[in-house]
Amino acid sequence: MLKYDLVVIGGGPAGLAAALKAKELGVDKILILERSTTLGGILRQCIHTGFGLHHFGEELSGPEYAYRFIKDVEKTDIEIKVDTMVTDILTGNTVIATNNVDGLMEIQATAIILAMGCRERPRGALEIPGSRASGIMTAGTAQKYVNIEGYMPGKKIVILGSGDIGLIMARRMTLEGAKVEMVCELMPYSGGLTRNIVQCLDDLNIPLKLSCTVIQTHGIERLEGVTIANVDENRKPIPGTEQYIECDTLMLSVGLIPENELTRNAGIMIDPITGGAIVDENRQTSRPGIFACGNVLQVHDLVDYVTQESYTAGEGAAKYIQTKAKNRRPKYIPVCPEGGARYVVPQNISSDADSDVKLYFRVRDVYKNGRITVTNGDTVLYSKKKPKLTPGEMEYVTVKVEDIKKLDKKLPIIVKVEG
Amino acid sequence: MQYDVAVIGAGVCGAMITRELSKLELQVVMLEKYNDVAMGTSKANSAIVHAGFDAENGTLKAKLNVQGASLMAYYCNKLNVPYKNIGSLVVAYSWEDMQTLDILFERGFQNGVPNMEIISKEKLKAMEPHISDTAIGALWAPTAGIVSPYELAIAATENAIMNGARVMRNSGVFDIEYKNDMFFISTAKGVIKAKYIINCAGVFADKIAGMIGDESFKIIPRKGEYYLLDKIEGNMVNHVLFQCPSKMGKGILVSPTVHGNVLMGPTAIDLDFDSKLDLDTTIDGLNTIKQEIHAVIPELTTRNAITSFAGLRAHLEGDECDFIIRPSEKNEHFINLAGIESPGLTAAPAIARYVGEMFCEMAPEYTKKENFISRRPAPVRVRELSLEERKKLIEKDKRYGRVVCRCEGITEGEIVDAITAPCGARDVDGVKRRTRAGMGRCQAGFCGAKVVELLARELDVPMNQITKHGDNSKIVFKKTK
Structure with a gap:
């Protein structure tokens, strides 16, 4: 049995930042387990720029952003095992992992940080009728083929869903010489960042069709075309608006799902809205000593926020390991979304939190001049109007430590958004 | 190349018959038009072992169904194919339905189905806690079960190859000529000579028979659409749940799969004769399934759907409802299997024996092999091993330590085994059917590209030669600059 103070599952931006922070705070034996053959996670295939504006104040590509952390990790004695899959987290924080060098490992950890990231919603989950032709893939898979493997995954492309990966791939495939016919979005607004819509679609004259979806795929061997249709306010296709679009590839960018199979099997409580673990301000889950950060906790749109959140988790894990806070069960004040707020992370704040706490949330709909309020009983902790709130962009508000001290611990903290 | 027997079609019947014939001292070849075996009805059906109360008394279908159901456990054990004897329930919602259950019971009894029982609402509820409160009783048939149909075909094929059979894929038959007591079979891979033909071409059996002038039957492709749900829903249903049968078949059923999905x-929609490649799912079809299943298990939704798919049943045109398994009137050395729709999968082991016996009577010159290998070794399934067993296995071969498909826990070792096996996988779907890599909830989002890489490496071709399911179903095109 191997023994570590901290085992970090996932060597993407979240895992790297969390491990670095824990190391910086003096945690001794740290191990990062990564299922790919190299560190960096999904950033490795994100060769476009736009990363790091908040965190580094510069515009970096995905691999550059990741490399800054990889370089820093390499300077430490943090141990790394790549090409290694964690298959189980057993009771007593024992991690089971396998690879083709060490074989099957049983690793005893004082604390564990979950940083497995997320995956894309697949075609089956969308229930698009039609054939089983090849050429239907998620935008991320297509991105891997073109940026990592060096192969063109399509020539004439329709993209369903205007999530950021879909938008980025519209530009990427166009630059590689493919024809991107259109991006169809079921909702009346895009789920992607505004800057991506401008830079990836508008600048290249790729049409974005809102309130529109793919209702049938065609072709037996390779995809030959799709039928699209406009949808009504209930997102149901409107008869008579069907249109056949010839294409050999349908790329899907219709949402990301935190990859929480391990978490669920470990009996950790999951928030049904985020699809990630329920955590406190230290990003500790319902199982003591197990923390979560990054896209496995909640899907982020900016890696900069992933880094911040992972520092928090790294700090939390360090504190846990060093103060042997194992038996300490803090009293939690729940944080609840209301009105236009869909969810809030963290879902709990310890009543004895000793620093400011940032509450991250997303809205349900597009709000112009929406008001964000944070209350605890009759006490208003925060209230401000914002010119624009959209589901595609994560928001946060800060609750000051002095306010936390004054909270009515019997009442929840409510984060509310109103139009 | 000259053979004694050519089996046309590598579905579950073709594969089981080829294995049966490989018990004899003869040269047998199985010809398949697609890039893999089990590409027709065998890969997209209900995966049910039927007890045998549906077929009319006295029919060949009834006999082979009941025999097949009792043989399935034996064959699945020999061939190491997933099979579970979970039993089936035909659920009644009205007194008319209860009367139908009586008819089914009586018919089953006459057919020789053992241990059936008509059970009360209370017992039904105890066996299926999630079933609708409107159910009032059921017909319980404990000999029914579930099986992995394509794995049965793959395993039978592998076992036949171990016993000297030859399998030719991408070898669609487009013409057959008979001269000097010999069939000259024109295929996409050249002319094959054989003394006997066994026509197991499923929905295309009429087309193959037509090549020797036999137009005694026509096959209508009857489409069936399905939903496959995530293992999360696995505890919602414990047995095969049928509704009371109608003219178009056994109605929409819900069942666990051998791998723990639902x-x-x-x-059941009849297509035109020329729509035998139409495997499209449709909005209407998928909605029908949702509605009907809602009536059976109200809590079961498609929220956790992994995929939907369609298969074609080989339905005989006209009033004939029995299996056709007999020598053609046009040529006695040409055995037709036609109309092998449900319970064809269940009957497959019995069909193989039946055809074997028929063949031995027809061609007594072929003697039994002395060294027939009846067992197909179990493929390594890492996810089914204990920690200790896994440890030992990985020490022997490190590739079993490298997990490629996270959802189903499939390792590089298992994928390489699937590719290098006799009649190994040549495309992404072939790997999926043999190992379950890509069959999980992420639908190959993570392992897809890795499987393509492994196929390219093991088959020694560039990645852009690898297909999803043969022909032109390429995954990627040219290299980027």
């Missing part, structure tokens, strides 16, 4: 379907 399967619901099929619909």
Whole structure:
């Protein structure tokens, strides 16, 4: 049995930042387990720029952003095992992992940080009728083929869903010489960042069709075309608006799902809205000593926020390991979304939190001049109007430590958004 | 190349018959038009072992169904194919339905189905806690079960190859000529000579028979659509749940699969004769399944759907409802299997024996092999091993330590085994059917590209030669600059 103070599952931006922070705070034996053959996670295939504006104040590509952390990790004695899959987290924080060098490992950890990231919603989950032709893939898979493997995954492309990966791939495939016919979005607004819509679609004259979806795929061997249709306010296709679009590839960018199979099997409580673990301000889950950060906790749109959140988790894990806070069960004040707020992370704040706490949330709909309020009983902790709130962009508000001290611990903290 | 027997079609019947014939001292070849075996009805059906109360008394179908159901456990054990004897329930919602159950019971009894029982609402509820409160009783048939149909075909094929059979894929038959007591079979891979032909071409059996002038039957492709749900829903249903049968078949069923998912379907829509490649799912079909299953298990939704798919049943045109398994009137050395729709999968082991016996009577010159290998070794399934067993296995071969498909826990070792096996996988779907890599909830989002890489490496071709399911179903095109 191997023994570590901290085992970090996932060597993407979240895992790297969390491990670095824990190391910086003096945690001794740290191990990062990564299922790919190299560190960096999904950033490795994100060769476009736009990363790091908040965190580094510069515009970096995905691999550059990741490399800054990889370089820093390499300077430490943090141990790394790549090409290694964690298959189980057993009771007593024992991690089971396998690879083709060490074989099957049983690793005893004082604390564990979950940083497995997320995956894309697949075609089956969308229930698009039609054939089983090849050429239907998620935008991320297509991105891997073109940026990592060096192969063109399509020539004439329709993209369903205007999530950021879909938008980025519209530009990427166009630059590689493919024809991107259109991006169809079921909702009346895009789920992607505004800057991506401008830079990836508008600048290249790729049409974005809102309130529109793919209702049938065609072709037996390779995809030959799709039928699209406009949808009504209930997102149901409107008869008579069907249109056949010839294409050999349908790329899907219709949402990301935190990859929480391990978490669920470990009996950790999951928030049904985020699809990630329920955590406190230290990003500790319902199982003591197990923390979560990054896209496995909640899907982020900016890696900069992933880094911040992972520092928090790294700090939390360090504190846990060093103060042997194992038996300490803090009293939690729940944080609840209301009105236009869909969810809030963290879902709990310890009543004895000793620093400011940032509450991250997303809205349900597009709000112009929406008001964000944070209350605890009759006490208003925060209230401000914002010119624009959209589901595609994560928001946060800060609750000051002095306010936390004054909270009515019997009442929840409510984060509310109103139009 | 000259053979004694050519089996046309590598579905579950073709494969089981080829294995049966490989018990004899003869040269047998199985010709398959697709890039893999089990590409027709065998890969997209309800995966049910039927007890045998549906077929009319006295029919060949009834006999082979009941025999097949009792043989399935034996064959699945020999061939190491997933099979579970979970039993089936035909659920009644009205007194008319209860009367139908009586008819089914009586018919089953006459057919020789053992241990059936008509059970009360209370017992039904105890066996299926999630079933609708509107159910009032059921017909319980404990000999029914579930099986992995394509794995049965793959395993039978592998076992036949171990016993000297030859399998030719991408070898669609487009013409057959008979001269000097010999069939000259024109295939996409050249002319094959054989003394006997066994026509197991499923929905295309009429086309193959037509090549020797036999137009005694026509096959209508009857489409059935299905939903496959995530293993999360696995505890919602414990047995095969049928509704009371109608003219178009056994209605929409819901059942666990041998791998722990939930399967619901099929619909039944007759297509044109020339639509034998139409495997499209449809909005209407998928909606029908949702509605009908809602009546059976109200809590079961498609929120956790992994995929939907369609299969074609080989339905005989006209009033004939029995299996056709007999020598053609046009040529006695040409055995037709036609109309092998449900319970064809269940009957497959019995069909193989039946055809074997028929062949031995027809061609007594072929003697039994002395060294027939009846067992197909179990493929390594890492996810089914204990920690200790896994440890030992990985020490022997490190590739079993490298997990490629996270959802189903499939390792590089298992994928390489699937590719290098006799009649190994040549495309992404072939790997999926043999190992379950890509069959999980992420639908190959993570392992897809890795499987393509492994196929390219093991088959020693560039990645852009690898297909999803043969022909032109390429995954990627040219290299980027």
